[in-house]
Amino acid sequence: MTPTTAQPPAYDVIVLGAGIIGVCTALHLRQRGRRVCLLDQAEPGSGTSYGNAGLIERSSVVPYAFPHDFKRILRYAFNREADVCYRLDALPGLARWLWRYWRESAPRALAAAARDMLPLIEGSIREHQPFIEAAGLERLIRQDGWIDVYRKARGLEQAAAEARALSAHGLRFEVLDAQALRAREPGVLPALRGGVHWLDPWTITAPGELVRGYAQLFEAGGGQLLTACAQRIEPTGTGWRVVAGAQAYAATDLVVALGPDSPALLEPLGYRFPLALKRGYHLHYQPRADAPALTRPICDSAGGYVLAPMRQGIRLTTGIELARPGAAPSTTQIRRAHALASHIFPLGAAIEAQPWMGRRPCLPDMRPIIGPAPRHPGLWLNFGHAHHGMTLGAVSGRLLAELMTRETPLTNPAPYRAARFL
Numbered sequence: 084m085t086p087t088t089a090q091p092p093a094y095d096v097i098v099l100g101a102g103i104i105g106v107c108t109a110l111h112l113r114q115r116g117r118r119v120c121l122l123d124q125a126e127p128g129s130g131t132s133y134g135n136a137g138l139i140e141r142s143s144v145v146p147y148a149f150p151h152d153f154k155r156i157l158r159y160a161f162n163r164e165a166d167v168c169y170r171l172d173a174l175p176g177l178a179r180w181l182w183r184y185w186r187e188s189a190p191r192a193l194a195a196a197a198r199d200m201l202p203l204i205e206g207s208i209r210e211h212q213p214f215i216e217a218a219g220l221e222r223l224i225r226q227d228g229w230i231d232v233y234r235k236a237r238g239l240e241q242a243a244a245e246a247r248a249l250s251a252h253g254l255r256f257e258v259l260d261a262q263a264l265r266a267r268e269p270g271v272l273p274a275l276r277g278g279v280h281w282l283d284p285w286t287i288t289a290p291g292e293l294v295r296g297y298a299q300l301f302e303a304g305g306g307q308l309l310t311a312c313a314q315r316i317e318p319t320g321t322g323w324r325v326v327a328g329a330q331a332y333a334a335t336d337l338v339v340a341l342g343p344d345s346p347a348l349l350e351p352l353g354y355r356f357p358l359a360l361k362r363g364y365h366l367h368y369q370p371r372a373d374a375p376a377l378t379r380p381i382c383d384s385a386g387g388y389v390l391a392p393m394r395q396g397i398r399l400t401t402g403i404e405l406a407r408p409g410a411a412p413s414t415t416q417i418r419r420a421h422a423l424a425s426h427i428f429p430l431g432a433a434i435e436a437q438p439w440m441g442r443r444p445c446l447p448d449m450r451p452i453i454g455p456a457p458r459h460p461g462l463w464l465n466f467g468h469a470h471h472g473m474t475l476g477a478v479s480g481r482l483l484a485e486l487m488t489r490e491t492p493l494t495n496p497a498p499y500r501a502a503r504f505l
């Protein structure tokens with residue numbers, strides 16, 4: 084059947100993807116008076132943005148890099164760790180990407196990435212706050228930071244030194260010994276030697292609900308939300324058409340904010356972006372009646388997992404799993420993380436039978452793509468936010484909206500341009 088273009092309404096912009104990135108982009112465009120349609124195959128905030136650890140990581144001023152420490156790489160080679168797991172059959176397909184990621188993680192290149200990401204990280208809370216207030220979502224937000232916890236004294240000393248080295252950024256933190264940590268989180272177990280409490284970040288107790296709340300704010304402000312699976316995008320000469328089954332939707336401008344699924348719609352137009360997907364899992368656990376409640380997220384960096392008090396229970400989120408696209412989810416990583424986590428905090432029974440799996444959309448230079456598609460006027464891109472999409476959603480949405488409406492952008496957009504990969 085030939086798809087029919089919906090007539091009316093005609094839109095100024097269609098935003099594809101109602102994860103945190105697409106919803107925030109749509110909100111910013113709507114605030115600038117554009118007629119905006121936000122299209123997703125599912126409910127807003129039900130993709131990767133649903134299942135993360137909920138940290139608005141204002142303190143994460145250094146991107147998540149490939150380690151250059153030989154001992155650590157050797158540990159990973161045995162593939163028995165909790166923070167990074169891989170499936171052997173995924174490595175050939177990822178080899179080029181990993182090589183590039185490794186090179187971009189060398190000290191000088193990493194410092195450049197951190198410099199480029201800083202304006203976005205600095206704007207993270209500042210840009211979320213007005214949306215949280217306008218949507219009346221304060222109930223989902225805690226403003227008391229999160230704690231990086233350590234099982235070994237050496238790890239704690241190193242983390243404290245690294246935190247002090249970041250003092251030029253004006254980040255607020257406190258180094259806690261074991262006793263101070265227990266005073267702050269009375270439930271933690273004696274295996275912990277202390278922690279670094281990052282005071283600036285905010286945390287979210289239901290990330291999916293926050294995105295849904297933002298989407299409702301967008302609708303209340305006159306935006307249109309559509310449920311449809313985009314199968315193809317096509318230039319029309321005067322704008323863009325999105326084909327979704329028997330329907331087609333037209334607009335002058337089109338934004339692709341499909342997170343991990345962004346490349347699939349762009350490849351037919353000749354764009355091949357090196358987006359790798361670092362999987363991660365979560366499972367909720369009942370709080371234990373015989374233990375004090377966990378009041379804020381704690382992160383065991385060595386184990387790569389976070390324990391975050393959420394609406395549904397204590398959410399255990401894992402580090403990175405590298406697998407082939409489409410490979411079946413595995414329970415290995417959540418089991419490893421749970422084995423470590425139960426030594427640092429008492430956890431009750433698992434709430435769900437199977438872990439949730441998400442895919443972090445990662446570019447090898449640790450910067451997202453935010454800006455115009457180089458060869459197609461009217462086509463705009465906002466994806467690749469890797470480990471920090473929840474953090475960067477509002478600020479990235481604003482930056483793209485400013486570029487599209489030719490306002491002075493909040494920062495120089497050059498580091499995020501798509502052309503760097505072409």
Ligand SMILES: Cc1cc2nc3c(=O)[nH]c(=O)nc-3n(C[C@H](O)[C@H](O)[C@H](O)COP(=O)(O)OP(=O)(O)OC[C@H]3O[C@@H](n4cnc5c(N)ncnc54)[C@H](O)[C@@H]3O)c2cc1C
Nearest residue numbers: 102104124130131132135136138313342363471472473474
């Ligand atoms: C375990 C884990 C923990 C994390 N913890 C944090 C954290 O604490 N803080 C942080 O900042 N970040 C964290 N992240 C990263 C963060 O979750 C992601 O960077 C972010 O959610 C990406 O958002 P997005 O909008 O780009 O993608 P998504 O949320 O995946 O949204 C993409 C949307 O596109 C839709 N879609 C896809 N294809 C189509 C199609 N063809 N047609 C229509 N719709 C389509 C999907 O339904 C989906 O809603 C974590 C990630 C994981 C996996």
